[in-house]
Amino acid sequence: MxxxxxxxxxxxxxxxxxxxxxxxxxxxxxxxxxxxxxxxxxxxxxxxxxxxxxxxxxxxxxxxxxxxxxxxxxxxxxxxxxxxxxxxxxxxxxxxxxxxxxxxxxxxxEELAIDLPKFMDSTSKEKANILLQIIGVGNQLFELERKEQEIYNQRHAIGQIADQKKKYAAEQPYYPDAPKELVSINELVKQQQEILARNGENQRKRTEVEQIRFQLTQSQQSIQTLTDRIAELQAQLVTEQQSFSNLSADFETAQKTVETLQDESTEELQQNIAEIDEINRKVRTNLDKEKAEEDANQYQNQYDTLSNDLESVREDKAALLTNAQLPLPGLSVDDGDLIYNGQRWDNMSGSDQLKVSTAIVRKLxxxxxxxxxxxxxxxxxxxxxxxxxxxxxxxxxxxxxxxxxxxxxxxxxxxxxxxxxKLSKPEGGPTPQQATPTTPTWTKGAF
Structure with missing residues (x-):
């Protein structure tokens, strides 16, 4: 009682x-x-x-x-x-x-019962600390709030970095026609040399055809000359004819080969060599943009993870206070402040402030x-x-x-x-309203 x-x-x-x-x-x-x-x-x-x-x-x-x-x-x-x-x-x-x-x-x-203004005039955080101590969760809630603030600060910092990374990535130019990797000038020169070598071999074959053509012409002239001496040079004619025949076959083969030859153009490589610095600048720019986007995504993932951790800590706080034996339904603590029916102390009605104060004093x-x-x-x-x-x-x-x-x-x-x-109950007559100051008479209700 x-x-x-x-x-x-x-x-x-x-x-x-x-x-x-x-x-x-x-x-x-x-x-x-x-x-x-x-x-x-x-x-x-x-x-x-x-x-x-x-x-x-x-x-x-x-x-x-x-x-x-x-x-x-x-x-x-x-x-x-x-x-x-x-x-x-x-x-x-x-x-x-x-x-x-x-x-x-x-x-x-209870001290605060006879000096309730001492409690009501204290700061909101002091009131909250009194409540947390009497329900026995002060240290646990303090640790959860410390962890919550730590995660919040970390998430805030990560969020700022993520925003900066996103803005930086968005501001970077991008060249969709540029290659994915940097171009090596040595590789381009090597390709050019290979093409020039193949083109040189083609030229050699063309020269060989011309030589054969020249030899064929010379042979024809010799035949014409020797025709007059056909009788004398029958044996030589046979030889020349055979030679001619062989040369004709060689010519036909060489001509067919030459007809299928097609020189490769080095114009594109020459242009690439001339523009290699510009191409590589675009490639580096694209790589920087891709790196910036990757960094932004990584920080966004960290931010999302910290958000989940923060929500978990807040759920632990809510569970801690929900399971605590609070002195008044609707009374709680949020961020070190008393909360009653969703309102902080300065927003509570006068009646609610008195209810909260009285309930806490009774719990003490x-x-x-x-x-x-x-x-x-x-x-x-x-x-x-x-x-x-x-x-x-x-x-x-x-x-x-x-x-x-x-x-x-x-x-x-x-x-x-x-x-x-108005609380007195008269006993057989009216209750006196006043008595002399020096010799008070104790009667029920007044003096």
């Missing part, structure tokens, strides 16, 4: 002269009144009574009072907490009559069933009602102050006294 405040009696603390309140067991109890009437003094007195001397006001005794402060709080577990006397000595008595001290109170009183010390809230005048009625309904639903108790005397205030403080108490 969570510990709450059943009844509190305060006398001569700061602006309070004499106040007795029995707050709602569940939900919101608003202590209202105008400024400088003692509303905040009520909360300060409760903080001092339950939290110890570190919450003692610097000027605890009411100005002008000859009587020292007196505080008494009765908790719903029967525990009685009292401070009285010149030194405001603490006395804690449990239901069995045994005495205790501040150590007993510390076992169920589950036995603490109450909180103290000062200055709720900034909240409209809809927000107050919503927060009050949530407190009742959760079985929590809140005692709050508000600069107001409206219907939302169950207790009205005037000049250090309870001027109106």
């Amino acid at each position: 969570s510990v709450k405040i059943n009844k509190l009696e305060i006398e001569n603390v700061k602006r309070v002269k004499a106040v007795k309140i029995e707050p709602n067991a569940n939900g919101l109890t608003i202590v209202g009144g105008n400024n400088n009437q003692g509303k905040t003094s009520v909360l300060d007195a409760i903080s001092w009574a339950l939290g110890g001397n570190r919450y003692k006001p610097s000027r605890a005794t009411r100005e002008g009072s000859m009587t020292p402060p007196h505080l008494q709080i009765v908790m719903n577990n029967g525990l009685v907490v009292e401070r009285k006397g010149k030194n405001s000595t603490l006395k804690v008595i449990d239901p069995n009559g045994d005495k205790g001290g501040q150590e007993l109170l510390n076992s169920f009183v 010390k589950p036995d603490c069933g109450f909180i103290l809230l000062d200055k709720l005048e900034q909240m409209d009625m809809a927000t107050l009602n919503e927060f009050g309904q949530w407190l009742e639903q959760e079985g929590l108790q809140a005692i709050a102050t508000r600069v107001s005397t409206g219907e939302e205030c169950e207790i009205i403080i005037e000049d250090g006294y309870v001027a109106e108490d």
